[in-house]
Amino acid sequence: MWSSKHNLGRPVGTLSCRHVSVSIFPREREAGEKLAGSSSQLPKQNYEALLESCLRSQCLFEDDRFPATLSSIGCGPLLQKLPPRLQWKRPPELHSNPQFYSAGAKRLDLCQGYFHRDCWFLAALQALTLHQDILSRVVPLNQSFTEKYAGIFQFWFWQFGNWVPVVIDDRLPVNEAGQLVFVSSTYENLFWGALLEKAYAKLSGSYEDLQFGQVSEALVDFTGGVTVVINLEEAPRNLWDILTHATYNRTLIGCQTHIGERVLENGLVDGHAYTLTGIRKVTCKYGPKYLVKLWNPWGKVEWKGDWSDSSSTWELLCPKEKILLLRKDDDGEFWMTLQDFKAHFVLLVICKLTPGLLNQETGKRWTYTIREGRWVKGSTAGGRLKSSQGTFWKNPQFLLSVWKPESREGSLHPCNVLVSLLQKPRHRHRNWKPHLAIGFYLFRVGQILNDQRRLPPMFFWENTPLKQPVTFKMEKEVSQELWLDPGRYLIVPCTSKAHQELEFIIRVFSRKHIFYEIGSHSSVVFFMEIIDQNEGQDEFFTKLFEKYPEINAVQLQNILNHMTWSNLTSTKPFFSLDACQGILALLDLNASGTVSIQEFRDLWKWLMLCQEVFHKQDSHQLGYLNWNQLRAAVKEAGIVLSDDVCKLMLIRYGSPSLQIDFVNFVHLMLRAENMEDAFQNLTQDGKSIYLQKPEWLMMTLYS
Structure with missing residues (x-):
């Protein structure tokens, strides 16, 4: 492995940099192990912690998850095309004045490498440069080779509903003359393109896994569009x-x-x-x-x-x-x-990039839903309709209700709907297992439907699909724009052949809709289709509490864990049953063990506030807050806590590394708000309260 002889970018004679290994905090380690079980995900690496560790040690970062060895290049034909004496060097070793990014550079400053066939990736990347705000979402442009330089860089990619950070070191493959082997810039001192390519290669498995691909794949990974x-x-x-x-x-x-x-x-x-x-x-x-x-x-x-x-x-x-x-x-x-x-x-x-681009309408709000699914052999992998009539009904079934928000009841004007089906890779290396051929069917269904059970085979024998795949495509994503009359529909995603196993996500965009999987335990969560917090809440609350007049802790957990947290771009939060019982105890004013519609309305407003405040303070979108960020978030939410109390709360609700995730942040904020209300109700002068023993016991046990 190549060893750097630079200390924070400055020559230090013969001093050799000590290797800095990747560290994962306890909660991240747990998440990393979970992700490692999925062939398509990388374990998390804490960019800020690694950066600070390198700065303290005055060492340059070396990423042992994507090392500067041929294993990161690949193991196939690409190795035969490489220069004879491949080296790995950092930008400060390649140029006297390296720059990460320059806004003054020409728009067309990227060049494809001589030994690589990733034109699809580079074509998508060039399209990205036409939108500076979107480019800065993928490429944090405040990174540099001078200020806080430690040989570590971070990029963001959209992966099946979440923005995922990818951490790399800046060792790049070069030939004997010091020329970059893969993507380079027409400006010899600019390196953002080469480093982004390395991050994408790490996400994909290796540089060789970028040899073949579709422009559409990279565009989705860069934008989430x-x-x-x-x-x-x-x-x-x-x-x-x-x-x-x-x-x-x-x-x-x-x-x-x-x-x-x-x-x-x-x-x-x-x-x-x-x-x-x-x-x-x-x-x-x-x-x-x-x-x-x-x-x-x-x-x-x-x-x-x-x-x-x-x-x-x-x-x-x-x-x-x-x-x-x-x-x-x-x-x-x-x-x-x-x-x-x-x-x-x-x-x-x-x-x-936005569902509003489906047509010429302007000033219109769109809603967005994402659902996960899986085809499992012998269970839910039913295959296409014609060749597998006996098993097609076993495929996952999703109920879609669409309507025009501004139309009166009974209006039958067509609704514009965009449906996207994405399959997840079947291997850690994106090219080791090809995509399966996928597609989806659309059926019209009646108003009377037991949404707790999948529709039986008889339904598919008696009903002709409104839309069906002309061909099943071996693509990462298949999508279709639909014009549907207001009403209820059934979407059945499937593979071209039965018994093929695969994970997928399905997304729906429209002006207004409800979308959930039939027969899943999460069918109660049909309200999360409305991402506009100011539009559709009345319909949501009415429909939810018509079906469930009172919600217990289990149902609350189901709801919260299937919410679309539109402002949380890191790992989707998970609410444990214990956390939901704690939340329920704070909301349950009449000690019934459930919450009413009014109590849930209050919780909903508080969750939206927590989401907004947490997202604003989690500037690096890591999914947790440190003490300074927590202190700022609490203050912005209007809750007054001293620094000492804030530290104690971080110890009480945070992880051993003194970081608090969104779920515990919600619990802390809700408890602090309730305790403040309790104090205001008990005090007479606004400065102190008098408690009898039962009240004191209730308050201490409550907190």
């Missing part, structure tokens, strides 16, 4: 309108050429991914022309046909428009007509 793939051989007539709407809204767009591995005479590369960076309708002497602008991740090799940099067709434009559009730089970016684009490219991938 929903991708729509258009086959350009069957492109809709309004393709230009689709591109216009997508370009002028918050979308990322990529495309791919036909299968192959060669540079064509026209300058395009077969089997290659490109980024669509712009469109333009121009007026020529002979009428309008529709142009698209594309970028080659190689940073060179451009289209040579009409409207290329050297094409004579530019003379058809007025001088002003020609000057505005034409750039004769060999940077891999070029223009071509929409007609040529459809002829020479096979796929167009549009990643919608």
